[in-house]
Amino acid sequence: MTEAKMGAVPRESLRILIPLSGADSDASALHIAAEMAPRDAEFFLLHARSGPDEERYPDFKRASEAERFERGIESERIFARANAILASRGLISAGQLVMQGDPEEIILRVANQMAAELIVLAADAARRVIERAACSVLVAEPGVAVRLAKV
């Protein structure tokens, strides 16, 4: 998600942030985002890994290069699957980013930094995001978490 890429569009295009976790529910968020988004939308994929936030707490034991590489592979798989879903609707992501920390915090922070106008979430992604996001939120499968809990 480079600055150049984000600033290059002359028309004010709609920036949509789609957080991914690697769970199956990612697919429903992507399908709904692709289906509902207006034509000039730009999709930014964020793989929010849960784990220690290495940027913020540098004292914490840092991952070895091998560990980082393995994570990289995992993220690439997640992005590849996500892009395939977008492509099945003739779309593609405008940028992708991996961050580690508290996923909800990451999503909120990145949404602010990139001035996202819309976050598209599957159902199980965190009430806190829905409640605290400064931008609009599209929830792809609301009620699913609750329904599952009742079963």
Next chain:
Amino acid sequence: MDKVVINQLPVETLRGRRVFVRIDADAETSSSGALFDESKLRSSLPTLEYLRDVGARAVIGASLGKPGGRVVESLRLGPLAERLSLMLGSPVRKLGDAIGRGPQGAVAGMRDGDFLLLENLRFYSGEEANDADFAHELAELCDVYCNDAFALANIALASTVGITRRVRPAAAGLALARELMMFEAALDRPDPPFVALIAGARLEEKLPVLENLLPRLNRLFIGGSLAFTFLEAKRRDIGSAPVDKALLPLVKDFLKKAEKEIEIILPEDFITVQVDEFREYEERGRTGEPPEWRLELENGIPPFYLPVDVGPATINRIKGLFERARTILWNGPLGVWEVEPFGAATRAVALLVVERVSPRHQRSILCGDSLARAIRSFNLPVELIRHLTTGGEPALQLLAGNPLPAVSALDNELDLVAPIETRPRRILLPADGSERSLEAARKLGRLIDAEGAEISILYVQKPEAFAVGKAWIDPDAKQRREIGRRQEAERIFDITTAPLAQQRLNVRRQLTVEGDPADEILRFADEIGADLIVMGSHGRTGVLRVLIGGVSRKVLDRAKCPVLIVRIPGRSRVEVGTFET
């Protein structure tokens, strides 16, 4: 394969109709000059011939080099059109543009069985950006879409992904389908024994491939410079061979895991050269006599010696593996094939594939750009190889288990048998006249593709408080109140409809009901089969106070369709001006 292939479409879908065919002719070296890859062109001939034979009007899209979104005279497609004309035995008319009036006129004048070649698509920046407008212009030129460019399938271009949003059916060409089926057969239902020879360089790209292949394989040979890190993991003396220190722990893990399951084979002997001599030779631009070489065993390479190819024992080992295999996958060259004597092993194994493997109908897939280049440079009869892929990068993605965007973009067979019913989207917009519900109406068209959608506005009035006493005493008062309530509803519909009208959105119905707002919203959403519920919500105000209403919360917990929460920007954000539109 679940994707529809061009020859599976009914002939009536193609005859007399405009079919956009994306082909790839790009040679890797073409950035320097307009040189195209003959073998790629040849691979797309069956699709083009098929289209001619069924009487389609083929509009061919192709690109050459990296002109970076502007016209580069040397990269015009004139020579490609001439070459295609010769190969097809039919004239291929080349246009000066890819979009706009020129192509539109030319396409309108086509007759059945005609060919037309658009100008280099990469002259337009929209191609690489998968730009929606550029894709739309391309889509204007055709009725049916066909992708026959496997080598480009790992990236998303306007002519491979964006265009499919507007053109149906979107089918795979014969060459693309063949590639996909070869990989699918090898990966999903390999005929055992399945042997893979993974060589070349770029360990970081091959590790995911190895991981993905592991459960499918019976034997795995690791060669090329890839093998050095594996040999290091086994503590062999490999002289000055480069080792990927960072990935060494992963290689160790992989070996530990893999050796429990299958046989892993590493090179036994190497052709080596003195590292300084080789460096000098490289610095001379690989001219003159290559350095003297000697044969070493895998565990006895002296310091300052560099392995540049595998030796005869290893070649024999590979031959033995290939002879006994029923499915073979080969990726990457075994040595520094660009320097003549050090391509010997790669050449010997390629010859084996040509002479023994392919005639015996063993299934084999050879992939990787440098392996393909190596094999072509040996002047072997490439066409005898059962399958030599045209795309190194997409092949790696498939082998690593990743989907290809340009393939995902094509229609599934099932979509065509039972097309998904499409109807206008139904949007439920609950309104109460508050600022947040108005904001939802104002932003709707910005956040959602609501064009052509049927919007229903629902106003949930609080049930009339039981002012029963007065009401039955004074029927007029009740009526007055009733009128008042109706007027209030009218006012709310008016102020809600106004911003929608401004966005040219259609309001289909307006409804007032009484009851608990969340319950009524959910009930009504079910009733109209809503595809989306749109709710307004305040952002944070002042201190981090959360203001998602109880109604929204309840709707979110119980809705059966997606819910859009439209945020009114909080005060702090308005000052920064980030979200004001």
